[in-house]
Amino acid sequence: MKPRVTVSVLPDGSFSIAVNEAGRDLLIEELDGLSREWDHFHLDHYDDPAIASATDVPLANRAYAPGDQVLKNGKVLFRPDDWDATYFPHVLDECGGS
Known part of the structure:
Protein backbone atom coordinates (compact mmCIF):
# COMPACT_ATOMS: atom_id res chain seq x y z
CA MET A 1 0.00 0.00 0.00
CA LYS A 2 1.27 3.51 -0.78
CA PRO A 3 1.97 5.98 2.02
CA ARG A 4 -1.11 7.80 3.29
CA VAL A 5 -0.52 10.91 5.35
CA THR A 6 -3.45 13.20 6.17
CA VAL A 7 -2.73 16.48 7.95
CA SER A 8 -5.82 18.24 9.25
CA ASP A 39 17.34 20.99 7.19
CA HIS A 40 13.80 20.56 5.83
CA PHE A 41 11.38 18.46 3.85
CA HIS A 42 8.11 19.23 2.08
CA LEU A 43 4.64 17.77 2.43
CA ASP A 44 2.37 18.36 -0.56
CA HIS A 45 -0.94 17.21 -1.99
CA TYR A 46 -0.26 14.36 -4.40
CA ASP A 47 -3.13 14.63 -6.91
CA ASP A 48 -1.04 17.09 -8.94
CA PRO A 49 1.46 14.97 -10.93
CA ALA A 50 4.01 17.80 -11.06
CA ILE A 51 4.02 18.03 -7.27
CA ALA A 52 3.85 14.29 -6.67
CA SER A 53 7.21 13.72 -8.36
CA ALA A 54 8.88 16.57 -6.47
CA THR A 55 7.48 16.24 -2.96
CA ASP A 56 9.17 14.43 -0.10
CA VAL A 57 5.97 13.36 1.68
CA PRO A 58 2.75 13.20 -0.36
CA LEU A 59 -0.39 14.31 1.48
CA ALA A 60 -3.80 12.71 1.11
CA ASN A 61 -6.75 14.98 0.38
CA ARG A 62 -9.69 13.24 2.07
CA ALA A 63 -10.80 14.30 5.51
CA TYR A 64 -11.39 11.62 8.10
CA ALA A 65 -14.36 13.43 9.61
CA PRO A 66 -16.82 16.11 8.51
CA GLY A 67 -15.57 19.55 9.43
CA ASP A 68 -11.88 18.66 9.27
CA GLN A 69 -9.83 21.07 7.16
CA VAL A 70 -7.27 19.01 5.24
CA LEU A 71 -4.00 20.82 4.67
CA LYS A 72 -2.58 20.55 1.17
CA ASN A 73 1.04 21.48 1.79
CA GLY A 74 3.57 22.16 4.48
CA LYS A 75 7.19 22.07 5.46
CA VAL A 76 9.05 20.48 8.36
CA LEU A 77 12.07 22.51 9.45
CA PHE A 78 15.04 21.30 11.50
CA ARG A 79 16.27 24.13 13.71
CA PRO A 80 19.12 23.31 16.12
CA ASP A 81 19.17 25.26 19.38
CA ASP A 82 22.30 27.21 18.44
CA TRP A 83 20.65 28.41 15.21
CA ASP A 84 17.60 29.52 17.17
CA ALA A 85 19.78 31.20 19.79
CA THR A 86 21.45 33.23 17.03
CA TYR A 87 18.55 33.93 14.67
CA PHE A 88 15.31 33.36 16.60
CA PRO A 89 16.06 33.69 20.33
CA HIS A 90 12.43 34.57 21.10
CA VAL A 91 11.37 30.95 20.43
CA LEU A 92 13.73 29.70 23.13
CA ASP A 93 12.09 31.97 25.71
CA GLU A 94 8.74 30.31 25.02
CA CYS A 95 10.23 26.89 25.77
CA GLY A 96 12.05 27.91 28.92
CA GLY A 97 15.44 28.62 27.33
CA SER A 98 18.10 26.30 26.02
Whole structure:
Protein backbone atom coordinates (compact mmCIF):
# COMPACT_ATOMS: atom_id res chain seq x y z
CA MET A 1 0.00 0.00 0.00
CA LYS A 2 1.27 3.51 -0.78
CA PRO A 3 1.97 5.98 2.02
CA ARG A 4 -1.11 7.80 3.29
CA VAL A 5 -0.52 10.91 5.35
CA THR A 6 -3.45 13.20 6.17
CA VAL A 7 -2.73 16.48 7.95
CA SER A 8 -5.82 18.24 9.25
CA VAL A 9 -7.04 21.06 11.44
CA LEU A 10 -10.04 19.77 13.37
CA PRO A 11 -13.17 21.84 14.07
CA ASP A 12 -11.90 22.64 17.59
CA GLY A 13 -8.68 24.09 16.11
CA SER A 14 -6.44 21.19 17.10
CA PHE A 15 -3.95 19.65 14.70
CA SER A 16 -4.08 16.03 13.57
CA ILE A 17 -1.80 13.79 11.51
CA ALA A 18 -3.24 10.43 10.44
CA VAL A 19 -0.90 7.90 8.84
CA ASN A 20 -0.97 4.33 7.63
CA GLU A 21 2.06 2.07 8.11
CA ALA A 22 3.78 3.22 4.91
CA GLY A 23 3.05 6.87 5.76
CA ARG A 24 4.51 6.43 9.24
CA ASP A 25 7.64 4.84 7.82
CA LEU A 26 8.07 7.65 5.28
CA LEU A 27 7.64 10.37 7.93
CA ILE A 28 10.14 8.66 10.23
CA GLU A 29 12.62 8.30 7.37
CA GLU A 30 12.30 11.99 6.49
CA LEU A 31 12.52 13.11 10.13
CA ASP A 32 15.52 10.88 10.73
CA GLY A 33 17.25 12.36 7.67
CA LEU A 34 17.10 15.94 8.95
CA SER A 35 20.48 17.50 9.70
CA ARG A 36 22.35 20.77 9.45
CA GLU A 37 23.04 19.93 5.82
CA TRP A 38 19.48 18.76 5.01
CA ASP A 39 17.34 20.99 7.19
CA HIS A 40 13.80 20.56 5.83
CA PHE A 41 11.38 18.46 3.85
CA HIS A 42 8.11 19.23 2.08
CA LEU A 43 4.64 17.77 2.43
CA ASP A 44 2.37 18.36 -0.56
CA HIS A 45 -0.94 17.21 -1.99
CA TYR A 46 -0.26 14.36 -4.40
CA ASP A 47 -3.13 14.63 -6.91
CA ASP A 48 -1.04 17.09 -8.94
CA PRO A 49 1.46 14.97 -10.93
CA ALA A 50 4.01 17.80 -11.06
CA ILE A 51 4.02 18.03 -7.27
CA ALA A 52 3.85 14.29 -6.67
CA SER A 53 7.21 13.72 -8.36
CA ALA A 54 8.88 16.57 -6.47
CA THR A 55 7.48 16.24 -2.96
CA ASP A 56 9.17 14.43 -0.10
CA VAL A 57 5.97 13.36 1.68
CA PRO A 58 2.75 13.20 -0.36
CA LEU A 59 -0.39 14.31 1.48
CA ALA A 60 -3.80 12.71 1.11
CA ASN A 61 -6.75 14.98 0.38
CA ARG A 62 -9.69 13.24 2.07
CA ALA A 63 -10.80 14.30 5.51
CA TYR A 64 -11.39 11.62 8.10
CA ALA A 65 -14.36 13.43 9.61
CA PRO A 66 -16.82 16.11 8.51
CA GLY A 67 -15.57 19.55 9.43
CA ASP A 68 -11.88 18.66 9.27
CA GLN A 69 -9.83 21.07 7.16
CA VAL A 70 -7.27 19.01 5.24
CA LEU A 71 -4.00 20.82 4.67
CA LYS A 72 -2.58 20.55 1.17
CA ASN A 73 1.04 21.48 1.79
CA GLY A 74 3.57 22.16 4.48
CA LYS A 75 7.19 22.07 5.46
CA VAL A 76 9.05 20.48 8.36
CA LEU A 77 12.07 22.51 9.45
CA PHE A 78 15.04 21.30 11.50
CA ARG A 79 16.27 24.13 13.71
CA PRO A 80 19.12 23.31 16.12
CA ASP A 81 19.17 25.26 19.38
CA ASP A 82 22.30 27.21 18.44
CA TRP A 83 20.65 28.41 15.21
CA ASP A 84 17.60 29.52 17.17
CA ALA A 85 19.78 31.20 19.79
CA THR A 86 21.45 33.23 17.03
CA TYR A 87 18.55 33.93 14.67
CA PHE A 88 15.31 33.36 16.60
CA PRO A 89 16.06 33.69 20.33
CA HIS A 90 12.43 34.57 21.10
CA VAL A 91 11.37 30.95 20.43
CA LEU A 92 13.73 29.70 23.13
CA ASP A 93 12.09 31.97 25.71
CA GLU A 94 8.74 30.31 25.02
CA CYS A 95 10.23 26.89 25.77
CA GLY A 96 12.05 27.91 28.92
CA GLY A 97 15.44 28.62 27.33
CA SER A 98 18.10 26.30 26.02
